[in-house]
Amino acid sequence: MEIPYNSKNRPDTGLYNGKVGIWLFLASEVMLFGGLFSAYLLLRVGAEDGNWSMGLMNKWVGAFNTLILIASSATVVLAWVSLKLKDWQGFRKWKIATIIFAFMFLIVKWGYEWPAKFTHYDVTFISDTAAEKVFANVFEKDSYDDDCKKSHRKIWNERYDADGNNERIPDEKKPWTNVDLKDKPLDGHIVGYYTKTEDGNRKHHKVGSAFGASFWSHALAWRYDARNSNLGITDTFIEKGIIAVEVAPAHGVWDAHTEKTASVGTRRYAEADSSTANDGHSGHAHHKTVTIETSQISRLSSYEPAHSTFFAVYYTLTGLHALHVFGGILIMLYHLLPISRRVYEADPERFTNRIEITGLFWHFVDLVWIFLFPILYLL
Numbered sequence: 289m290e291i292p293y294n295s296k297n298r299p300d301t302g303l304y305n306g307k308v309g310i311w312l313f314l315a316s317e318v319m320l321f322g323g324l325f326s327a328y329l330l331l332r333v334g335a336e337d338g339n340w341s342m343g344l345m346n347k348w349v350g351a352f353n354t355l356i357l358i359a360s361s362a363t364v365v366l367a368w369v370s371l372k373l374k375d376w377q378g379f380r381k382w383k384i385a386t387i388i389f390a391f392m393f394l395i396v397k398w399g400y401e402w403p404a405k406f407t408h409y410d411v412t413f414i415s416d417t418a419a420e421k422v423f424a425n426v427f428e429k430d431s432y433d434d435d436c437k438k439s440h441r442k443i444w445n446e447r448y449d450a451d452g453n454n455e456r457i458p459d460e461k462k463p464w465t466n467v468d469l470k471d472k473p474l475d476g477h478i479v480g481y482y483t484k485t486e487d488g489n490r491k492h493h494k495v496g497s498a499f500g501a502s503f504w505s506h507a508l509a510w511r512y513d514a515r516n517s518n519l520g521i522t523d524t525f526i527e528k529g530i531i532a533v534e535v536a537p538a539h540g541v542w543d544a545h546t547e548k549t550a551s552v553g554t555r556r557y558a559e560a561d562s563s564t565a566n567d568g569h570s571g572h573a574h575h576k577t578v579t580i581e582t583s584q585i586s587r588l589s590s591y592e593p594a595h596s597t598f599f600a601v602y603y604t605l606t607g608l609h610a611l612h613v614f615g616g617i618l619i620m621l622y623h624l625l626p627i628s629r630r631v632y633e634a635d636p637e638r639f640t641n642r643i644e645i646t647g648l649f650w651h652f653v654d655l656v657w658i659f660l661f662p663i664l665y666l667l
Contacts, residue, residue, distance in 0.1 A: 321656055324601075328601050328605065328663060328664075331601065332667065345664060346401070347666060350665040353393050353661075354661050356392050360390055360650065361654045363382045363389065364383075364386045364650045365647060366378075367379050367647075368640070368647050380624060383624060384624070386620060390613055394614065398610060402606075408475065408476070409477070409535070410475045410587075410588075411473060411580060411587075412585070412587045413586050414585070415470050416468060418584035419469045419472065420432035422580055423469075424436055426537055428576065440472075474535065474578075476535045476536050476537040477535065479494070479536045479577055480492055480494050480533070480534035481495065481533045482530070490531070490532070492534075531581065531582055532580060532582055533580055533588070534578070534579050535578050606664070616646070616650050616653055620646065623642075
């Protein structure tokens, strides 16, 4: 039995069945994302000064992804128009362009932005003496001398806006003299770690970063807090037998040999660099890595949900949105299969309606991101 109104409009609604269905589905999606947006805004408004991590986001990466999705909205319309003009090759061309834009979005999000956050850490130390040794090594000095202190203080003032322009940071956290050296975090990427072998030697292990393939595996593994073992986050270090970690300081921030250090802003300071050095480690080739003994670490924390309400919401919203993008890609790939060509030849109007429904879904996905971008990256 043939189901009516698959191609023709219903007399009661003026829409064919598929379009009624997609509008009902999108209404439920609006309620889903609307609830999540509302939760985010409530958390954002209620956050104390200095306790919201929005400044760690790279707004230019977000803007680039926004432009990609806007372009994909245009190409998905052109694909539908080509079908209306009975131009199958034109339809394939614009549909493929849409899929390419969608993959570009996911590569930026899942291949660059997420791994950069998951592999970026702040390290604080058990004592000022331990911190002095590490920071001297970072600045390539024999000791933590006056030159080191001067460069370090300049970075600190830029990061925490000691002049008072950043109202998100409480005044008591801004001055250099108010925070002990051991509590001044070194931020960078963990590129390796050391374990002790049965014969008592040290074995080095690399932490891969190719296309973010390994960031899931070690993101949860690097939580460490020597001050509060009740949190249960020191177990991974004990189980793996990790005795030291190898850290590549964040690009541009700890480079004591250029004037760039003096102009690094709060957001640039915290933004991870995902480029790869000649030795395969994350970070620029001219940046040496520093090895820090686990016994000297007080806390090792990353930009993961366990340490930040902002990032918990960020990964939830962007992850859910990215799954919608991936679902749209699968649907559009199906439209390029030979079976879709046969459906089109058998009933052009019905297949064109399917493409219109897919376009409506894709426009919704784009619209969600247009709301996500300012909320997560700018507000």
